[in-house]
Each structure stands twice: as C-alpha cells, then as structure tokens.
Amino acid sequence: MEKYINNILKCYRANGVVQGVGFRPFVHKLALDHNLTGWVLNDSRGVLFAVQGSQGLIDNxxxxxxxxxxxxxxxxxxxxxxxxxxxxxxxxxKVLKSDSSADVRTIVPPDAHVCDECIAEVNDPDNRRFQYPFINCTNCGPRYSIINGMPYDRPSTSMRDFEMCYQCNSEYSDIADRRYHAQPNACSTCGPKLLYCDSNKIYQDKNILELARLHLAQGKILAIKSIGGFHLSINAEDEDAVNELRKRKKRDSKAFAVMVSDIETAKKYAEVSFEEEALLTSPQRPIVLLKKKNSNLPRSLAPNNPNLGVMLPSAPLHYLLFSKSYLSVVVMTSANISSYPTIYKNDVAVDNLCDIADYFLMNDRDIYTRNDDSVICHFNEGGNNNVSFIRRSKGYAPFPINVKSSIESVLAIGAELKTTLALSKGEDVYLSQHIGDLKNEESFSSLLESADKMQELLSIKPKVVAGDLHPGFHSTRYFEENSELPVIRVQHHHAHMASCMAENQLDEPVIGSIFDGTGYGLDGTIWGGEFLVGGYDHFERAGHLLPFSLLGGDKSVKEPIRVAVSLLHSAFGMEAESLPLQLYEAISEDEKRVFLKMADRKINTFITTSMGRLFDGVSSLIGVCHKINYDAQAVIELEGLLNKNHETTDSFSYELLEINGCVVLDHRPIIREIVHELLSGITDKALLSRRFHSTIVKANCEICHKISQKTGIKKVVLSGGVYMNEFLLSNTIKELSEKNIGVFNQRLVPSNDGGIALGQIMVANAQMNKF
Incomplete structure (x- = not known):
C-alpha cells in the first residue's frame, strides 16, 4: 500500500460535443497511457470520468x-x-453503463462527413465493408439526423431497428477498436440497405449503384436519400438535364449547388482559396460559394451569378456514386416542392417527387430530423479572412452559441422566413437546423416538431416564448393562442442587433446598422434600413433610410420594377412619367400610369425604409432584374455584376437629413444621379452597380460615425439579410475600422433571419430580468 500513499482519485465532467464522437474510448486509452486507473460513463449532462494516480500524472x-x-x-x-x-x-x-437520470446538459452531436479511414475501407476489395454505403465509425457519420433521445446510445437512434451481427458487435464492444460504441455501426450483413425504384417498380438488380451511376450519366433525374434528407441529382455537365430539372422543379433562375468528386475537381470549375478549401474539406461539409471559372459547365446552373455553390461528398454513398469514371460533378439540390420543406421520408418522396424524379435511390434507415445542407461564403473583411453563414444547418446544428452570461430558459421561434428555432440554457443558446419559410402547413408543422424535439433532446423547459412583433405572423399568434407559456414579442431589427451582440459576447450599448428587406416597425410601418442605439433591454431609433412607398405591398417584393417606379416618383414626382428610360419598356403604358398614380395618390401602398427594397429598385432601374423568381434575386444579380471584386469607386450624391432627432439617408439624390447617368448614355451596369454599392457603404459609415460622435458609443454591430452582400459587409468593416470604431459582424449564425432567434432570446431574457 505504500506506493499508493501520494495517489488520489479525481472525478471530472466534460461538456460540449462529447457523446457519439469516441470520447469514452479516448478517455480510456489516454488514462492507460498515463498509468491511471478509473472509469468513464455517458450521462445526460455530458461525460463523467474518474482517474486515480499521482497529481502530476492526472494533471498531464x-x-x-x-x-x-x-x-x-x-x-x-x-x-x-x-x-x-x-x-x-x-x-x-472501465467504461460504465450510461446514466440518463440527470438533467440533459450535453450537446447533441451534429452530423459529420465520412472519415478517410472509412473511405479507405469502402475502396478496399479485401475489407468486409467494401462498397458498403453506410460505413461509419466513432470519428464520422450521421448523428443529429438519426437521434431521438439522449444520452446518445443506439436505442435512442434510428439504428435501433438493426441488430448488430457478431462481427459488428465485437467491434462495438472492443475499447481498442475504432468503432467502439459507434452507435450507427453496421455492415452489409446486419445494417441498412439501398433501395432503388421508379414510380412503378422496385429494381432488384444487385448492383444498384452501377444502375444509378448509369442513369445519371444518361441525363436522368434521381432523388437520392442523403444524411439529412433527399437531394435531386443530375449530371451537372448535361445542359439538357439541367434545363429539364428546372422545368420539372419550376425553378427558373435560382442557382443549383453542385457536388464534385474531390477538391481537384472543385478547382477545375471554381477559384478555391486556402480558406475555402479548409471549409470544403471540414467535417461539416457545407456548400461553399466559390467564384466560377470559365468551364464546360452549363451557364444555366447559376445564371447571372459569378458564384457557384460547391460541396464535396459527405456520405459514403456520395463517394460510391463517383467511384466510376462516369461522373465528376453532379447537381445536388434539396428535394422539395417549391416553398415546402425538404423531403426526408421514403414514402413521401415517392408520392411527392414522382413528377420530378425519374428514379429514387433510397435506404431503409429512417431520418428522424430533416437537416438541409449548410451554406457558407468566405470573404475578406477589412483584410481579415472570415466566413458568413447563409444557412446554418447540417454539420453545425444544434451546436450552441455561448453568450458569456447565464440566461433564462427561452424558446425563440424566429421570424417567418428562413426560420430557425433557438433554446437557451445556462450560458448557451442552441440553434436548430434550417426550417425554412413558414408559407404552408408542412413547414409550420416542421417548426412545431423541431420545437418539441429540441426541448426533449436538450431537457430544456422554457419559461417564455419569444416571437416577432409582427401582428400577422402565424408562428407568434399560434403560441399566444395555444401555449401555456407567456409570449414576449421582440421587434425584428432589435432582434437582429441583439443576435450580433450575443455571438460577439457584447453586453454594453452599441450602434446597430441593421439592413434587411422587411421588419415590422414600432410605428406600424415596414422598417429595413435602420440605425439603432441600445442593448438587449432597450433600443432607440437613431437613424433610417428615407421612407418610400411599396406599390401593391407584397407584389413589390416579387416585382422590383414597382419599387423602381416608386423611387422615380419619390425623386421626380409625376415628371417621372416622361423620363425616356429603358426601364419602362419592361411594362405597358397602362402599367406605368397605374404605378405612378398609385405612388402619387398613395393608393394600395405601404410605407417602408427597407434597404433591401432600395437595392431591388436600383437593380430594376439600371436594367438588371425587373421580376424575381427566387428570394433576393434582384440583389444577388446586382451584386453579381461586381464579380467578387470589392474595390470601391466614386459614390453617387446623397444627403443626410435630420428628422425627429434621427439621421435620415435621403435616397432621392442617388436616384436622380443614376437617372442622369442613364440618360447621358452611361449604360455600363457593372459600373453603375459598383457606384451604388460604394454609395451605400459611404453613407452607412458616415451615419454610424455621426451617431458615434453624438452618443459616445464606439462599437457598431452589422446585421440583417442585406449584409449577406460581401461588398457591403467587407467595405463597411474596413471603413468603420479606419474611423477607429469597433465593428462586429455575424460569423457564427446568419445575419439574415436564420440568426434572428438568437437575438429574440437575448431580448426576452433582458425583459424577464426587469421584473
């Protein structure tokens, strides 16, 4: 016993993503390497382990x-x-049995791509998992999409329906094996299997994968079940197939994402920086927006867009589809009917996609949570490399954002577009996967299902629900009418500001430059070009874009030409009717007269300060986009003319007015100067776009600087969907930094409405703490 005199036993708890990732065998091996004894177990709060030995060995x-x-x-x-x-x-x-009795505090592991070791086994003819499309280990594979409860053990996943064979169970039970306690562990003997069919019959061909490859090469459209749902896939080099998919999916212009076989192929079709390569090859495997190269890919993949959304294979099935020489690049777009959520169930896919897909490549492993691909853009912000989430979902959800201070438990239900949910516990805010636009009952049902599931998985019982201030939002009204919890309504742009503050762990007053398309304002009008001052508990409106009219309300969102006519009326009055602008060739004389009368007499018009709509209107005015087929098309195509070149140029004229104590950006001089250029014969759309973008950057920074001087606040947060614009974001950061103003943007959640739930939680928590 004398040799144990200086030895002690210490117990620790590890939190984070520590279940389903090989953490217990890692602790086991590490303890043995350090000559320590003890035990480790999973419980609902994380991983608990005890080690005993000398203090020095334990510290190491x-x-x-x-x-x-x-x-x-x-x-x-x-x-x-x-x-x-x-x-x-x-x-x-020893590895002890999991304990599920405690309150859940661990983090549900996100889905991850298949690792290199598993891919090597898939390609090894002598390996028993050769060509097996569901190979995985503790270092890779599906997690969040197949989990139905915590702690993360096989009975709590959709793999519970597959009893492991002797060999798989031996691996699962061997602490020295890479598949020790890998919950989705399986092989061709005992695990999930592929299914292949069309709308009429199931194909019994043993070589399903070869048949699928052949059909893709022939230009057929396949619905492929991936990790978090179905994709629609075609040969991306086949222009006829691309056009046919557009026709069947009723998707005229929105870009398709492509999956390439490897990073070398990605570099063949797009420019790939070191940082972008790191994102592409990361375990999360997001879609990364890359600058297109001239190649043989059809222009119709991403029309009027300098970017191409590219991803690498993430599931074993993807690698196997590329394993023959037929294909090196395929379209992989979410399988859904327009405005409906991604399909993730076999029977629903066959029923709903039969008019789109020629064939269905499915499997018998259930998906419990649909999980769309994440979309990321890498950019250079004032000389510092960074990323911007366009959609935060597979690979990242439901990983939390740490907000530094402990907050109340709140369920935030986001907005009605690009919806995500959020739940808070302690210092963490857990964000759901992308749910989408709540335009139909299917999407709304997905919202409710996700809310219930996240509360159960994370063992969070919210005290309140936080929703948007807009009186017409279905989600907020539903919880007010059907939930026992009180509902706190949060002003839309305040939530954007709070979201950016939270992820940057700011708790002092800031200036918020919040630019988006639509948000219900405190005065009942549509806000969207806002400069706010305040914190989580309050805000004041310190500036905004000069209000203008939306002709026909929501019709202006779909028809930017209506915004252009309204802006012309704002700048020229009824004299706008006689301006010899090419813009008017896109509408009839009757439409022109009606639109101008609507603007002049305020008939069926809505007042807005929306920066997003201003961008729409300018896009139409210079002849880029008059009507849209997908969200933000006019803005995307206007920015697309810049070809990812972020150099600023001379700005147009603008004025800053003082109205009711607010700094107001008068857009009328901008419109007048654009019209002057057009009538002078300057029709270079790229130049006009660059000058307009440069003007907004300059005006934005000048207003922030004025507010900073007036208030003494030296920190600015940038949020809202318009900050998806790389030119605007990177140059605003650069110029504000040069004015010695601290500037913060969103890197961990989208600046669009996909990140607004985070801000709703912070504002609701602050309001709860007032009482």
Whole structure:
C-alpha cells in the first residue's frame, strides 16, 4: 500500500460535443497511457470520468485531453467534480453503463462527413465493408439526423431497428477498436440497405449503384436519400438535364449547388482559396460559394451569378456514386416542392417527387430530423479572412452559441422566413437546423416538431416564448393562442442587433446598422434600413433610410420594377412619367400610369425604409432584374455584376437629413444621379452597380460615425439579410475600422433571419430580468 500513499482519485465532467464522437474510448486509452486507473460513463449532462494516480500524472492527463480531443469532439469545459482518497478496489479502467437520470446538459452531436479511414475501407476489395454505403465509425457519420433521445446510445437512434451481427458487435464492444460504441455501426450483413425504384417498380438488380451511376450519366433525374434528407441529382455537365430539372422543379433562375468528386475537381470549375478549401474539406461539409471559372459547365446552373455553390461528398454513398469514371460533378439540390420543406421520408418522396424524379435511390434507415445542407461564403473583411453563414444547418446544428452570461430558459421561434428555432440554457443558446419559410402547413408543422424535439433532446423547459412583433405572423399568434407559456414579442431589427451582440459576447450599448428587406416597425410601418442605439433591454431609433412607398405591398417584393417606379416618383414626382428610360419598356403604358398614380395618390401602398427594397429598385432601374423568381434575386444579380471584386469607386450624391432627432439617408439624390447617368448614355451596369454599392457603404459609415460622435458609443454591430452582400459587409468593416470604431459582424449564425432567434432570446431574457 505504500506506493499508493501520494495517489488520489479525481472525478471530472466534460461538456460540449462529447457523446457519439469516441470520447469514452479516448478517455480510456489516454488514462492507460498515463498509468491511471478509473472509469468513464455517458450521462445526460455530458461525460463523467474518474482517474486515480499521482497529481502530476492526472494533471498531464487533463492537459493532453483538452489539447488533443477526438476529431469530432468539441470540449466546452472540463470541470473537477470532487477529489477523494485513493481507492484500491478500482483496478484498471472501465467504461460504465450510461446514466440518463440527470438533467440533459450535453450537446447533441451534429452530423459529420465520412472519415478517410472509412473511405479507405469502402475502396478496399479485401475489407468486409467494401462498397458498403453506410460505413461509419466513432470519428464520422450521421448523428443529429438519426437521434431521438439522449444520452446518445443506439436505442435512442434510428439504428435501433438493426441488430448488430457478431462481427459488428465485437467491434462495438472492443475499447481498442475504432468503432467502439459507434452507435450507427453496421455492415452489409446486419445494417441498412439501398433501395432503388421508379414510380412503378422496385429494381432488384444487385448492383444498384452501377444502375444509378448509369442513369445519371444518361441525363436522368434521381432523388437520392442523403444524411439529412433527399437531394435531386443530375449530371451537372448535361445542359439538357439541367434545363429539364428546372422545368420539372419550376425553378427558373435560382442557382443549383453542385457536388464534385474531390477538391481537384472543385478547382477545375471554381477559384478555391486556402480558406475555402479548409471549409470544403471540414467535417461539416457545407456548400461553399466559390467564384466560377470559365468551364464546360452549363451557364444555366447559376445564371447571372459569378458564384457557384460547391460541396464535396459527405456520405459514403456520395463517394460510391463517383467511384466510376462516369461522373465528376453532379447537381445536388434539396428535394422539395417549391416553398415546402425538404423531403426526408421514403414514402413521401415517392408520392411527392414522382413528377420530378425519374428514379429514387433510397435506404431503409429512417431520418428522424430533416437537416438541409449548410451554406457558407468566405470573404475578406477589412483584410481579415472570415466566413458568413447563409444557412446554418447540417454539420453545425444544434451546436450552441455561448453568450458569456447565464440566461433564462427561452424558446425563440424566429421570424417567418428562413426560420430557425433557438433554446437557451445556462450560458448557451442552441440553434436548430434550417426550417425554412413558414408559407404552408408542412413547414409550420416542421417548426412545431423541431420545437418539441429540441426541448426533449436538450431537457430544456422554457419559461417564455419569444416571437416577432409582427401582428400577422402565424408562428407568434399560434403560441399566444395555444401555449401555456407567456409570449414576449421582440421587434425584428432589435432582434437582429441583439443576435450580433450575443455571438460577439457584447453586453454594453452599441450602434446597430441593421439592413434587411422587411421588419415590422414600432410605428406600424415596414422598417429595413435602420440605425439603432441600445442593448438587449432597450433600443432607440437613431437613424433610417428615407421612407418610400411599396406599390401593391407584397407584389413589390416579387416585382422590383414597382419599387423602381416608386423611387422615380419619390425623386421626380409625376415628371417621372416622361423620363425616356429603358426601364419602362419592361411594362405597358397602362402599367406605368397605374404605378405612378398609385405612388402619387398613395393608393394600395405601404410605407417602408427597407434597404433591401432600395437595392431591388436600383437593380430594376439600371436594367438588371425587373421580376424575381427566387428570394433576393434582384440583389444577388446586382451584386453579381461586381464579380467578387470589392474595390470601391466614386459614390453617387446623397444627403443626410435630420428628422425627429434621427439621421435620415435621403435616397432621392442617388436616384436622380443614376437617372442622369442613364440618360447621358452611361449604360455600363457593372459600373453603375459598383457606384451604388460604394454609395451605400459611404453613407452607412458616415451615419454610424455621426451617431458615434453624438452618443459616445464606439462599437457598431452589422446585421440583417442585406449584409449577406460581401461588398457591403467587407467595405463597411474596413471603413468603420479606419474611423477607429469597433465593428462586429455575424460569423457564427446568419445575419439574415436564420440568426434572428438568437437575438429574440437575448431580448426576452433582458425583459424577464426587469421584473
């Protein structure tokens, strides 16, 4: 016993992404390497483990654990629970049975791509998993999409329906094996299997994959079940197939994302920086927006857009589809009917996609949570490389945002477009996967299902619900009428500002430059070009865009030409009718007269300060886009003319007015000067677009600087969907920084409405703490 005199037992708890990622066998091996005895187990709060030995050995063990965790693990904390005297009855190191009795505090692991070791086995003819499309291990594979409860064990996943064979169970039980406690572990003997069919019959061909490859090469459209739902896929080099998919999906202009076989192929079709390559090859496998190269890919893949959404294979099935020489690039777009959520169930796919897909490549492993691909853009912000989420979903959800301070438990239901949910516990806000636009009952049902599931998985019982201030939003009204919890309504742009503050862990007053398309204002009008001052508990409107009219309300969102006519009337009055502008060739004389009368007499018009609509109107005015087929098309095509070149140029004229204590950006001089240029014969759309973008950057920074001087606040946060615009974002950051103003943007959640739930939680928490 003398050799144990200086030895002690210490118990620790690890939190973060520590379940389903090989953390327990990692702890086990690491303890043995450090000559420590003890035990480890999963419970609902994370991973609990005890090690015993000398203090020095234990310290080195903890240091190594934090520094070199397993590939998919993300440790947020390792805290000591208790210290005891050495226990001689503990011999060796044991993995104990999971304990699910405690309150859930661990993080549900996101889905991850298949690792290199598994791919090597798939390609090895001598391996028993050769060509098996559901291979995985503790370092890779589906997680969030197949989980139905915590702790993360096989009975709590859709793999519970597949009993492991002797060989798989031996791997699963062997602490030294890479598949130790890999919950989706399976092989061709005992695991999920592929199914292949069309709308009439099931194909019994043994080589389903070869048949699928052949059909893709022949220009057929396949509905392919991936990790988080179905994709519609075609040969991306086949222009006829691209056009046919557009026709069947009723998607005239919106870009299709493509999946390429490897990073070398990506570089063949697009410019790929070092940082973009790191994103493409990361375990999350997002779609990354890259600058297109001249290639043989059809222009119709991403018309009027300098970018191409590119992703690498993420599931074993994807690699197998590319394993023959037939294909190197395929379209992989979400399989859904327009405005409806992505389909993730086999029977629903066959029923709803039979008019789009020629064939269905499915499997018998259920998806419990639909999970769209994440979309990311890498950009250079004032000389600093960074990323901007366009959609945060697969690979990232439901990983939380740490907000530094402990907050109340709140359920935030987001807005009605690009909806995500959020739940808070302690210092963390957990964001759901992308749910989408709540335009139909299917999407709304998905919202409710996700809310219930996240509360159950994370064991969070919210005290309140936070929703948008807009009186017409179905989601907010539903919870007010059907929930026992009180509902706190949060002004839309205040939520945007709070979202950016939260992810940057700011708690002092800031200036918020909030630019988006639509948000219900405190005065009942449509806001969208706002300069706010305040924090989580309050805000004041310190500036905004000069109001103008939306002709026909929501019709202006679909028809930017209506916004252009309204802006012309605002700048020229009824004299706008006689301006010899090419714009008017896109509408009839009757439409022109009606639109101008609507603007002049305020008939069926709505007042707005929307920066998004201003961009729409200018896009139409210079002849880029008069009617849209997808969200933000006019703005995307206007920015697309810049070809990812972020150099500023001379700005147009603008004025800053003082109205009711607010700094107001008068857009009328901008419109007048654009018209003057057009009538002078300057029709270079790219130049006009660059000058307009440069004008908004300059005016934005000047207003922020004025407000800073007036208030003494030296920090500005940038949020709202218009900040998806790389030119606007990067140059605003650069110019504000040069004015010695601290500037913060959104990097962890989208600046569009996909990140607004985070802000709703912070504002609701602040309001709760007032009472």
């Amino acid at each position: 063990f903890i240091k190594t654990l934090k520094k070199n965790p397993p590939p998919l693990a993300l440790i947020t904390s390792v805290k000591e629970e208790y210290t005891k005297e050495f226990d001689s009855d503990i011999i060796g190191f």
